Amino acid sequence: MQNECLLFNDEAIKIWMRDRFLQELVSGQHPRKHDLKETLASLSVNPYYTFPAIALLEIAAPAGREQERACVAERARDELQRHMGSGNVAFLDEEGRVVLLFSWMSKEKLDSIRGMLADRFGPVFIGVGKPCNHLSDVGRSYKQALTALRNKFYHGAKRTIYYSELQSFSSDAGYPAEREKELYDLFRSAVGKEEIEEAVEAFYDGMLQDGYIPISSVYEYTIRMLVGIEKRAQEDESFFQSYPPLQIMEIVKVETLEELKRYVCRFLAGLWEVTAPNRKESHRSIIKKTLQYMEQECERASLQSVARKVYMTPTYLSLLFKNNTGKTFIEHLTDIRIDKAKDMLRSTHYKNYEVAHKVGYQDPRYFSQIFKKKVGLSPSEYRESACR
Structure with missing residues (x-):
């Protein structure tokens, strides 16, 4: 029993010494290049690598549970070492992340590693630095792997992130205020969570249409957008039931863009449900008034003019009309105009161009094209068939 304890302690010390030495190596604190291979061999680490490189792995364990994260990282390191074999070495860096020192020739194993660890521990982010010519230079590969890992926000855990494939950030055009307004109009007119x-997807697509922007800007703009929409909802609704306020610290804890989108969707869906009772009644009233104006003023009605009458923006009214x-709006206005034109062609002696003008078409040829497309007959043909 005593010998087993000594063996355990010796092995634990050896692992600690190995991790400590490799931490110094990747951080550039190991200046003695001439005895590097001898030191590695004494720690049971393979000293021979074909283009050595660093892969940095981070397990997406629950935030705030540091002790659990540390235990998960240790188990992941051991699993990784068994999977990669003795030719490569896995260890923990000073931040508790799993580091893999490997030969570039075996990089094709990284995707299978991610899948294997994900099955055991949940999502795994992997950042990979460039290969080096000499083992003493892996500190540079480690820094590159760290940069790649920081880009997990955009790339997520679905792929291995290589430093050599990273995109440079585009210039930040500033907060997209117009897109916030568009998002709020879509939010108000929505008839379902889908x-x-x-x-939400369209909001972020527009924000990133010119390429990735600094991650800090994405967080900042997300917070501004949610605060803005929350305030708009409170101002627009005649009653606003209690709803948990926005928790800004929850947003900054989110690690990837996809998670951020899911958070925004959940928040807006909850806000949408709270305002639903009042919103549905308001929607019915707006649509009813809109239809009345379209019927009464079809010859001069437009989306802009009717939107002013019902105190809505054209964008919002357009979305609301289609969803309800x-x-x-244009399809329904066209149907109204064609129905009125049919009545005139049947019951009056107005010429075709006069009918066109009275229902809102200044160009008689365009009116004839629309009429035939809707009815299947030209205005003259329709009048002749109606008079038989």
Whole structure:
């Protein structure tokens, strides 16, 4: 029993010494290049690598549970060492992340490693530095792997992130205020949570249309957008039931863009449900008034003019109309105009161009094209068939 304890302690000390030495190596604190291979061999570490490189792994363990994260990292290191074999070495860096020192020739194993560890421990982020000519230079590969790992925000855990494949950030054009307004219009007019998810996706697509921007800007703009929408919702609703306020610290803990989108969708969906009772009644009233104006003023009605009458923005009214009627504003206005034109062609002696003007078409040829497309007959043909 005593010998087993000594063996355990010797092995634990050896692992500690190995990790400590490798931490110094990747941080550039090991100046003695001439005895590097001898030292590695004495620590049972393979001293021969074909283009050595560093892969840095981070297990997405629950934030704030540091002791659990440390235990998970140790288990992941041991699993990784068994999977990669004795030709490569896994250890923990000073921040408790798993580091893999490997030969570049075996980089194809990294994807299978990610899958294997993900099955055991959950999502795994992997950043990989460039290969080096000499083992003494792996500190540079380690720094590159760390930079790649920091880009997990955009790349997530679904792929291995190589430093050599990273995109440079685009210039930050500033907060997209117009896109916040568009998102809020879509939020207000939505009839289901799926539409909210599509609107959120469109917001971020627009924000990143010119390429990735600094991650800090994405967090900042997300917070500004959610605060802005929350305030708009409170101002627009005649009653606003209690709803948990935005928790900014929860946002900055999110590690990837996909997680951030899911957080935003959950928050907006909850806000949407709270305002639903009042919103549905308001929507019915707006659509009813809109239809009345379209019927009464079809010859001069436009999306802009009707939106002013119902105190809505054209964008919001357009979305609201489509979601509640199944037709676009223009489609329904065209149907109204064609129905009125049919009545005139049947019951009056107005010439075709006069009918066109009275229902809102200044160009008689365009009116004839629309009429035939909708009815299947030209205005003259329709009048002749109606008079038989």
